[in-house]
Amino acid sequence: MYVMGDEELAAVKRVMDSGNLFRYKDGEKTETDRLEDEIAAKMGVPHAIAMSSGTAALICGLAGMGIGPGHEVLVPAYTFISTALAPLAVGAIPVLTEIDESLTIDPADIEKKITPNTKAIIPVDMVGLPCRMDKIMSIAKHHNLFVLEDACQADGGSYEGKRLGTIGHAGTFSFNHFKILSAGESGALVTKDRTIYERARIHHDGGCVFFSEEARRQVVPFFAGLNFRISEILSAIVRVQLRRLDTILEGLREDKWAIMKAFAGVQGVYPNPINDPKGECGVVAAVLFDTPEMMRTFLTRCQERGINASTPIDSGRHVYTNWEPLLQRRGAHVESRNPLAGLPTIDKPEELCPKTLNILSRTAYISPIPQRDPSERESFVAKVREAADGCA
Numbered sequence: 001m002y003v004m005g006d007e008e009l010a011a012v013k014r015v016m017d018s019g020n021l022f023r024y025k026d027g028e029k030t031e032t033d034r035l036e037d038e039i040a041a042k043m044g045v046p047h048a049i050a051m052s053s054g055t056a057a058l059i060c061g062l063a064g065m066g067i068g069p070g071h072e073v074l075v076p077a078y079t080f081i082s083t084a085l086a087p088l089a090v091g092a093i094p095v096l097t098e099i100d101e102s103l104t105i106d107p108a109d110i111e112k113k114i115t116p117n118t119k120a121i122i123p124v125d126m127v128g129l130p131c132r133m134d135k136i137m138s139i140a141k142h143h144n145l146f147v148l149e150d151a152c153q154a155d156g157g158s159y160e161g162k163r164l165g166t167i168g169h170a171g172t173f174s175f176n177h178f179k180i181l182s183a184g185e186s187g188a189l190v191t192k193d194r195t196i197y198e199r200a201r202i203h204h205d206g207g208c209v210f211f212s213e214e215a216r217r218q219v220v221p222f223f224a225g226l227n228f229r230i231s232e233i234l235s236a237i238v239r240v241q242l243r244r245l246d247t248i249l250e251g252l253r254e255d256k257w258a259i260m261k262a263f264a265g266v267q268g269v270y271p272n273p274i275n276d277p278k279g280e281c282g283v284v285a286a287v288l289f290d291t292p293e294m295m296r297t298f299l300t301r302c303q304e305r306g307i308n309a310s311t312p313i314d315s316g317r318h319v320y321t322n323w324e325p326l327l328q329r330r331g332a333h334v335e336s337r338n339p340l341a342g343l344p345t346i347d348k349p350e351e352l353c354p355k356t357l358n359i360l361s362r363t364a365y366i367s368p369i370p371q372r373d374p375s376e377r378e379s380f381v382a383k384v385r386e387a388a389d390g391c392a
């Protein structure tokens with residue numbers, strides 16, 4: 001959410017005045033060190049690494065788990081493409097898995113997609129909706145798989161009282177422009193596992209041992225990493241954003257649940273079943289219609305009333321049928337590094353995860369506004385009701 005104020009400006013000024021934009025400073029705690037401590041404390045885990053993006057956090061999380069060539073990683077067919085690009089970046093194969101009406105990965109399809117090569121699952125808490133983490137963790141345990149939670153769209157959410165991102169072996173957050181916490185770009189990885197942490201830290205910064213005393217003390221031997229370092233300016237902004245987290249979530253949830261009331265008792269429409277309504281983030285008011293035609297009628301009727309409604313099936317980058325690099329098996333910049341080399345191209349993507357496409361084409365979203373005036377809210381909800389009423 002773009003909720004910014006004087007505190008963020010003051011934080012940026014503090015960094016500029018300090019003369020240090022680099023995440024390390026010998027013998028001193030930097031903004032980034034403090035941000036990592038604060039994320040770890042807020043999430044209740046021992047380790048956090050702030051990075052340049054959520055994508056970087058996914059890649060480093062997989063590297064931390066030792067995922068690489070020959071391994072398969074289950075990813076939902078509805079997510080931002082980055083979730084599927086991350087396995088490719090470490091040389092592994094992303095395997096598309098259906099979602100269910102919770103709009104998150106379907107545990108029943110996870111079981112069907114597991115092969116002897118499967119090494120990890122990346123459940124994604126899409127639009128702030130928690131995955132069915134109890135079931136996913138028990139499947140993972142049974143098959144000896146890692147779970148890397150992609151909570152990039154669910155900063156601060158929870159499942160059965162546990163923060164999203166802290167239930168699996170590691171979890172990721174994004175702080176890009178569109179996310180609950182925003183600094184334009186950046187992200188973070190959290191984990192309770194010391195080895196995953198050390199490996200991920202080296203992968204996120206191949207030069208870390210030259211700059212950080214703590215990195216020199218790591219047990220994991222120094223290997224060739226990359227550079228996904230965050231800048232001090234972004235860390236300073238995210239630190240302020242983190243302090244706003246509870247207020248942002250409160251505002252989103254309040255507006256969402258008011259909007260959801262508009263659909264109560266309307267024929268042919270039902271709220272998306274949420275795996276844990278208390279822990280979801282309020283990023284969207286999501287409803288499913290009995291048919292795609294009804295959903296389209298709803299969108300038209302919303303437009304006529306000046307309501308900004310959308311459908312995930314039109315969201316392009318979040319629907320696997322648009323992920324050309326995967327479908328055309330272009331999994332890297334050169335063929336010798338392409339984990340998908342030799343696999344047949346997917347010429348009929350609609351046959352791969354039809355359940356996902358069906359669900360997305362019957363789903364409509366309205367985006368809650370955390371700062372919406374309560375008096376304005378009432379008339380807005382009445383208009384949504386009017387739009388929904390005429391769809392059956």
Ligand SMILES: Cc1ncc(COP(=O)(O)O)c(C=O)c1O
Nearest residue numbers: 053054055080082152174176187
């Ligand atoms: C579900 C999901 N995963 C991963 C990412 C990647 O985050 P970033 O843009 O910070 O790299 C995003 C961002 O849009 C996302 O929505």
